[in-house]
Amino acid sequence: MSRSLLTILATVGLLGLAVAVPIGLVLLGALRWGDDVLFFIFAEVLIGAGLLVVTMRDIIRCGLAMIVCFGALAGIYVVAGAPLVAAAQVLVYIGAISVLILFAIMLTETKDAPTRLVFQTQSIGAAMAAVVLAVIVALAVGVTDWPAVGERIHTATDTLAEVLFNEYVLPFEIVSVLLLAAVIGGVFLAKREEGSGP
Amino acid sequence: MSDSLDAYLVLAGLLFAIGTFGFLARRNAISMLMSIELMLNAVNLAIVAFGSFIPSLSADGSVIAIMVMAVAAAEATVGLSIVIAIFRNRKTPLVDEYDAMRQ
C-alpha cells in the first residue's frame, strides 16, 4: 500500500521536476520560451521514458513506456520542423510497431518470466559501454564543425511528396518490396504448424 | 537550444546509448527488440535533425526518416515472428537461455 503510494509520489515529484527545470532555466535565461521549452520537455520525456523502457521490470509497462517515448520523439520532430515525419512516427511506431510488440508480449508472456532476473549479469558492463558510447557521440558531435548549417528549415509537405515520388521513387519501391518480403517471411515463421504446439 | 543541431544529435546519441544499454542488459527477447527500436529511433532523430539544419538535405531528411521507419517496421515484423517461432520451441522469451550452440 505504502509502496504504491511512494511510487506515485515519486512519479509526481519527477514530473514536477521535469516541468520545473525548464521553467527555471527559462527564468535564468538559458532557454527561450516556445520551441526551446517544448524541445527540452520532449527531450526529458524521451530520455526518461527511454530509461524506463530499458529498466522496468514489467515488460508490459516497458512497452507502454516505449509508446510514451515514441510520442515524445514525434513532438521533437514537430519542433525540428518535420511534421510529416512526426505524423509518420505516430502512425508507424505508435500505431503499428508498438501494438505489434504489445501483442508479441502477450503471446510470449509466461508466468515465471517477470519474477526472474530482468537484467543480465553483465548489466554493469553494459551500462559502462553505453555511457562511453554516449560520451563518444556527444564529444564527437560537440567538437565537429557541421558544414553548411543554417536555420532550422520547415519542410513543406508538398515538396516532400514531390521529392518522394520523383527523386526517391526507387527507394520507395524497394521499401515496399522489403515490406512484402518481411510480411511473407513473417507470416511463414509465425504461422503455427499443423498439429504442433499451442 | 532547439536551434542547435548539436542538441539534437546529442539527444540522438543519448537515445542510442540507452537503446544499447537495453540491448546489452535485458534478457527478454522483446525487451531487446524494443531496445533496437529505440536505437533506430535515435538514428531517425539524427537524420531528421540533419534534414532540418542542412539546407541541401532539407527534403531528403524527412523522406529518409520515413523510409527508415518502414524498414524498422519490417524488421519488427520479422523479429517478432522469429521470437514467436522460438518461443514455441523453447517456451521462454529469455534470450540468454538460448545457448544450445556455443564455442
Next chain:
Amino acid sequence: MNAEARAIAPIVAAVFVAAAVLVVDLIRPGRRDATLITALGGLGIVGILVLAAGREEVAAFGGAYTVDALTTFLDILFVAIVALTIAFAPDYLEPRDLPLAEFAAVLIFAITGAMLLAASTDLLLLFLGLELMVLPGYMLAGFHKTDGYSTEGAIKYFLLGSVSSAIFLFGLAFVWGLTGSTRVADVGAALGTAVAGGTLSPGLAMGLAFMTTGVAFKIAAVPFHYWTPDAYQGSPTPVTGYLSVGPKIGAFALILRLFVEALGSLQEFWLPVIVVLAAVTMTLGNLVALTQNNVKRMLAYSSIAHTGYMLVGLAAAASGQLNGLEGLLYYGAAYSFMNLGAFAVVAALQRRTGVTSNLETFAGLGRREPWLGVLMFLFLLSLTGIPPTAGFWAKAYVITAAVQAGGPVAILAVVMVLNAAAAAFYYLRVAVYMYMRDPETEAPPLRHSRLLWGGLAATAVLTMLLWPFPGPFLDLLRQAASAIA
C-alpha cells in the same frame, strides 16, 4: 526500353520471379517441379537481363543506381549463388517438410537486395539494399521453425544483425550529414575536399567507425563475428551455404561501393583499420576453427577466416593496387562456389533427417559415397588453397596484390599464408574422417536428386576451372575492378 528501365530490369524481374514462385505455389501447392522450374527459369531470365543490362554503363535514377562492370560481375555471381542454393535445397527441405516455394521466394528477395547493393551508388539505396538482403536472411536462418537450433540461430542472427544495422545507419547518417548528399559520387567529392588537410573531423571519424562496425558485422569480421557460428550451425544447411556466401559477398559489394567508391578519399584512415581487422579476423577464425567438431560450425569459422583473406585484397586495393580489388572479387567468386559446394555436400548427407553435421557423419564417406567424398575433398582442397583449384588461384591473386602493396599489407600476406597452413589442418581433418576412418555405424548410401548432382557438378567444375585464364571471366573481373578504382 529506355536505358533506365533496362538497368533496373534485373531487379524488377527478380522481384517478379519471387512473386511468381509464390503464385505458382498457390495455384499448385507443394508441386516441387513447378516451383523449381519457375524459380530456376526465372533466375535464368534474370541472368540474361543482367547480361543485357551490363552491355553498357548506365547511371540511372539521377545517379542513384549504376550499372557497370562491377554490377554485372556481382549480379551474375548472386544469381549463380541463388540458383545453386535452390538446386541444393530440395533434398534437404523435403525430408523435413519444409516448403520449397517460400524458401525460394524469400531467397530471391534476399538476392534482390544483394543485386541492389551491387548497383547502388546512393547511401540510402545501399542501406535499403542491405536490409533487403539481410532481412530475408534472418527468416531463412529460422526457416526450420520447429527446430530449436534453427530458431536459436535465427534470433541471434536477427538481434545482432538489427543492432548492427542500426549502428551502420547511425554512422551513415553522420556521413550523410557531413557531406550533405546521399549520392556516392557527391559524397566522394565532398570528402575529398573535407580531408584535404590530412585530418578527419571527429564526427566523420565517428561515423566512419559506426559504418565500419556495421559492415564488419555483415562480413563477419572479428570482433563482430559472434553471430556467424551460431547462425550458420543452426540454419538449415542449404541456408547456411547461402548465408556463408550471399550476404558476405553482398556486404563486400557494399564495402566496394561505400568504402572504395564513396570513402575512397579516406583510404589512409580506414586502411590501418582494415589491416588490423584482416589479421585478427583470419587468425581468430582459423584458430577457433581448429577446435570444431561440427563441420557446419567449422565451416562457419572458416568463413570468418576467408573474410580475413578477402580483407587482405581490400587492404591491397586501399594501398593503391588495382590487383587487390581483382583479387577480392576473384576470391569472392571462388569462395562462393567452393563453400557452396562444401555445404551442399553436408546438406546432401543430411538428406536423412536426424543426421548431424558432426565430423563423425563423414566417417567412411569416401567408401560409402565415393563421389560425394571426392567432391567434398575437392572443395576442401580448394578451401585450403591447394593448386590447381580456384581457391588457390584466388589466394595467389590476393597475395600478389598484397605483396605488391608492400609495407604492412605485405606482412598481411605472410600472416595469410601462415593462416592458410594452419587452416589446412581442419580442412584435412574432414578428409581424414572421409577416407581414413571407418564409421561406427554403417549407414546405407543415400539417393540424391539429379538437381543436387547437377549443382554439385557445376560448383565442382567452377572450383576446378575458375583459373585466371584470359577469357570472359578475367575480362569481366578486370573491368569490374577498374569500374570503381
Next chain:
Amino acid sequence: MIESILRGIPILSIVTFLPLVGAIVVAILPRESARPVALATSLATWVASLLLLIGFRAPDASSDFLFRETADWIPLFGIQYKLGVDGLSIALVVLTTTLMWISILASFRPIQERIKEYMVSFLILEVGMVGCFVALDTFLFYIFFEIVLVPMYLIIGIWGGANRIYATLKFVLYTLVGSLLMLVAILATAFAFQAMNGGNWAGAFDFERLRGAGFDPGFQLFAFLAFFLAFAIKVPMFPFHTWLPDAHVEAPTAGSVILAGILLKLGGYGFIRFALPLYPDAAHTFAPAIIVLSLIAIIYGAIVALVQPDLKKLVAYSSVSHMGFVTLGVFLFNEQGMQGAILQMVNHGLITGALFLLVGVIYERTHDRTIAKMGGVATLMPLYAAVFGFFAFASAGLPGLSGFVGEFLVLVGSFLESPLVAATAALVMILGAAYLLWMFQRVAFGEPSEFLRNLGGHLSDMTPVEILTLAPLAALVVAFGILPGLLLHVIEGSVDSTLQSVAAGEPVALGPIVPAAALGVIGVVLAARFVAVIAEERSGRSRLAVEPGDAA
C-alpha cells in the same frame, strides 16, 4: 635423328601428363584393371623419360635447357606454361619415373584395399613430381610442388600404419607452412622483377629471366629465407626433419620409397634450381649457417639412427643424415660439392628406396618392423639377406657402389672449403657403418629369433616380383658406382650454370640480426616447450593432431 624427332613433339608434356591420363583411365575402369593399367602407364612414362636421356645433347651446350615448351598461360602476370630440362632435371625425372614403376609394382601385393584410389594417387603424385623437375616457370613449379602434397597425404593417411593420421597431417602441415611462404616469395620476386622492368609482368615468373635479374640484396634475404624454409622442410634439414620419421614409419612401403626417393629430392632440386640462382647474395650470406645445419644433420641423424628400434625409423634418420650431404654439397658453391650433392640425391633415391622396399618385404611377411624381434634372417631368407646387405653397404657408402662417389665428392668439395667441415662430415663414414651394420647384424645374423621361427612357413624368401623391383635398383647402384661418369656427364652443364649464376653473389652483412634471430629461435623453442609441458600436465599427452578421440 632421335633428337629431331623429339624436338617435334611435346615430349616433356607427355612425360608429365601421361600419368594423369593413366590416372583417369584407372579411375574409369573397374578395379581389376587398376594394377595393370597403372603399371603400364608408369612404364610408358618411364620409356618416354628415357627418350629424354637419349635425346640429351653433349654437356657443352647444356647450360641451356632442352626440349623447351613455352606457352602463355596467364599472360596477365606473365605466368607461362614453360617446360624445359637440363641434365639435372633429366636425371631426376628419370629417377622419378624409374622409382615410380618399381613402387607401383611393389604395391601389387601389399595393397589390397581401395586399389583404384591408390593407383590414382600414385599416378597423380608422379605428375606432380615430374612437373616440379621440368617446370621452368616459378609459379608452375609451385603448383606442381603443391600438387605432390595431396596424393602423398592420401597415401600415408589411407594406406598407412596405426598412427597414420598424425603422421600425414604433420607431413602436410609442415610442408604447407614452408611452401606457402615460398609462394609469397615467388610472387614477391615476380613483383620485384616486374618493378625492375617498369611494371611489365612479362617474364616475371620465367626462371631464365629471373636468373640473372640481380635482385636487391635486402629483398633477396627475405625471399631466400622463404625458399629456404620450404626446401629445408622438404629435404629435410635439421631441425625441420621430425615429420620425416613419422611419415616414413606410417607410410606404406611404396609411399616411403617415393617419399625418400623423390620427394626429398624436391628440396635439393629446389635449392639448386631456384634458391641459388635467383638469390645468389642471400645464398652466400646464409651458406655458413646452412653448412653448419647440414653438418648437424649429418652427424645427428646418424647418431639418432643408431638407437632406433624400428627399421623404417632407422632408415628415415639415415635419410636425414644422407640428405645433409646434399645440402652441404649444394652450399659449398664449388663444383665437387654440387656434383656430389646431385649424385647423392640420385643415389640416395636408389639406395634408400631399395632399403624401404626391403623393409617392406620383411614387413609383408612378419607385419612387424621392430629390429629387436628380428634375427637370423640370413638363415631363413638368404637371398633377401644378401640383397639387404648389399643395399646396407651401399648406403654406408661402400666404394664401388654408387653411394660412395657422391659422398666423397661432397667431402672433397667441403675439404676444399674447410678441412674441418670435411673432417666432421667424414665422421659419418664411421657412424653410418655403425648403424647400418648394427641393424643388419641384428636383423640378418645370429640364430633365427623366436618371433621369426614362430612365423614358420610364412617366411619365404623373396618372390620374383620383389626381385624384379630390386634388381634394377641394384644394377643402377653398381653401375653408378663404377661409372659415375654416366651421371656426371649429364649433370655437368647444370652444375656449371648454377655455379656460374651463384658465383657473382656476395654475402650481405647481417649485423646484429643473426644473434637476434638465434635468440628468437631459442626463445620460441623454450616457450613452445614450456607450453607443451603445461599442456601435458593438464591433459595427459597432447599432441598436434591427436586428441583422445583421434586415435584411429
Next chain:
Amino acid sequence: MDVSAQTALVNAATTILAAGEEGGAVGTGGLVGLLIPVILFLPLVGFVITAAVGRRLDREAHLIPVGVVVLSWALAMVVAFGALTGGLGAGHEVKLFEWIPAGDFTVTAGLFVDNLTACLLIVVTTIGMLVHVYSIGYMAHDPGYPRFFAYLNLFMFSMLLLVLADNWLVVFVAWELVGLCSYLLIGFWHQRRSAALAAKKAFIVNRVGDVGFALGIMAIFASTGTLDIRESIAALLAAGEATLIPIWIIVLLIFAGAVGKSAQFPLHVWLPDAMEGPTPVSALIHAATMVNAGVYLVARASPIFAEAPGVLVVVAAIGIFTAILAASIAMTQTDIKRVLAYSTLSQLGYMFAALGVGAFTAAIFHLMTHGFFKGLLFLGSGSVIHAVHDEQDMRRMGGLASKIPHTYRTMLIGSLAIAGIPPLAGFFSKDEILGEAFKLGFPWVWAIGIVVAILTAFYMFRLIGLTFWGPSRVDPEVDDRIHESPPVMTIPLWLLAIPSIGLGLALGLPLGDSTIHHWLAGVFAPAVEALHHAEAEYQLFGIDGALIGASVAVAALGVAAAWWLYGVAIGPLRRQPRPELVRSLSARVPFLYRASLNKWWFDELNDLLFIRIGGRVAAALWWFDREIVDGTVNAIGALTRGSGRRLSRVQTGRVQNYALGIALGLIAMAASYLLLAGGPG
C-alpha cells in the same frame, strides 16, 4: 743360374712383356699391359660366376674360383718376374677407364706395377692360391661352400686391386672392398653371434682409420689437384713447404688408414676378434695379405713420409708399441688362433717400426716372409682345429705331434721361422729390421724389438708345446678320431713351408747387399735419400754381426724358456711340460698376468667408451629429437589448438555477451578512428 743366362732371360722377358720399353721409364701397353688387368679381373670373374651359379655347382663350386686364382697366380708370377728382373723398367702402367669425371676432380682408374707391387703380387697370389686349395679340404662339409669361395675370389680381386691401383682413390676403393670381404668372411658363420659381432667390429674399427685415409686423400687432392699416386707424390715433393695442407698432416692422415687396416694400436682391437672367421680366412686375410695393406700403403707413400720425419717417429713408436703390447698378450692366450692373431699384430708392429725408422726394404722383406710363415701357421692351426673337431682351446690339446705329423712338422717350421732362428725366413727379415733400427739411430726401437723377439719365440713355442707336445688333454671322445688332414690341406702346408724356410736365404743374402735390396732400392730411393741416412758399410764382423748375434741369442732364449715351461719333444730334445711352474710364475706377477690375459682391457675400454657412453649420447640425442625438436613442433601445434580452444570460449552462446563484444569493438573502433583522425600514421 749364371749371369749370362739371367741377362738373357731378362732380355727375353723385357721383349715379350713390355714391348721394348727403355729401362728407367714407366712403360705402357705391351703384353704386360694385357696381363696386368687379367691378373686383376680373373678373380672378379670367378666371383661373379660363383655368386651367380655357385649354389647349383654345390660341392664342385670350388673349381672355378680355384682355377681362376691359379691362373691369376701364374700370370702374376710372370709379371712379377718381369718386373723384379728389371724388365719393366721403373714400372708399368695400364690405364683402365675414367672413373669419376667430375670437372677438376677427375679420377682415372689405372693399374701400376713396379717392384714393390711385384713383391706384394708374389705374396698375395701365392698365398691366396694355396689358401684356396686348402679351403677345398677345410670347408668341405660347410653348407656355405660356394659362398665361401665366392667371397674368397672377391677378396683376391680386391686385394690385387689394392696393390695394383695407381690412384689413391682406387686404392681407397680396394681398401674398403677388402674390408668388406673381411667383414663377410669373419661373419661367414653368421648364425654365431660372436662371429657377427666380430665382423661388425672389424668393419667399423677399420672405418675409423679409413676416415683418416679418406681425409688424407682429400688433402692430397686439395694440395696437388690430382689423385694419381705418382703424380701427386711428385707434386707434393715439388711443392715442398708450400703445399696447401702441410705434408705432415697428409701423411699422418694416411697413416691413420694404415693403422686401421693393419690393426695397430689403438685400432688393433678388431684383429683378434676376427679369428671368428674360418681359419683359411684368418690365414689369408688376417695374416698374410690384407693386414699388410697398411704397410704397403706407407711404403707406397714413403717419399712423402720421408718429408715428415716427425710422423715417421710416430709410425715407429706405434709400431713397436703394438709389437710389445700384442706380444705380451699372446703370452697367455689359450685360443690357438688368438695367439697367432696377437702374434700377427706383433709382427705387423715390427713392420711399422721398420717403416718408421726408415728401413722400408726391411719392412717389405718382413711383410713377405711373415706372409708365408704366418700363413703357414694359420693354415696349420686350421689343420689342428680340424683334427680335434673344431676345438681351438690349447688347454684341450697336447700330444698331437704324432697324430698329425704333417701339420706338426710344418707348424714347427713356421714357429722356428717366426722365432727368428737362422737360417729360416723370419730370421733374416726380423734381424734386418732390428739391425736397421739400431743403425739408423733408433736404439729404443731396437731395444723393445729385442724384448719382443724373446716374447715371440717364447709364445710360439708355448703354442707348439701346448698343442703338439706333452700329454694329450684332448676330449677322450674326440681323441680316437683325431686324424691328419687330407692332402688337399697338407700339400699347401708344405708348399708354404718351403718359402718359410728358404725365402730368407733367397732374398736376404748376401748380407748387406741382398736381393730384396736390389729389388726395392729403386722404389725407396727417394725416401731414403730424403731421410739422408748415411749408407753405412755392412760389417758382418762388426756392429751388424753383433746385432745378429743378439737377435739369435734372444730368440734362442725365448725358445728355451718356452721349452723349460711347456716341454719339448723334438727328437732327442725331450722335456715334460711344467704347468705348476707356469702357475707359480704367473702368480708372481699377478698384474701383468691379468693384464695380458685380459688383453690390457682394451675391449672393456671400448665397451665403456662406445657402447655405454656412446649409447647414452645417442639415446640422449634421440630424446632431444623427440622432446625438444619434435616437441617444439608439436608444442606449436598444441599451442595453436590450445589458443583456438581458449578463444572459442568467447563464444558463450549468449547474445548479450556477443552484443557486449560488439559494443566494445565499436568503442575500440571509434577510439582508433578518432586517434587516426588526427592524420595518418
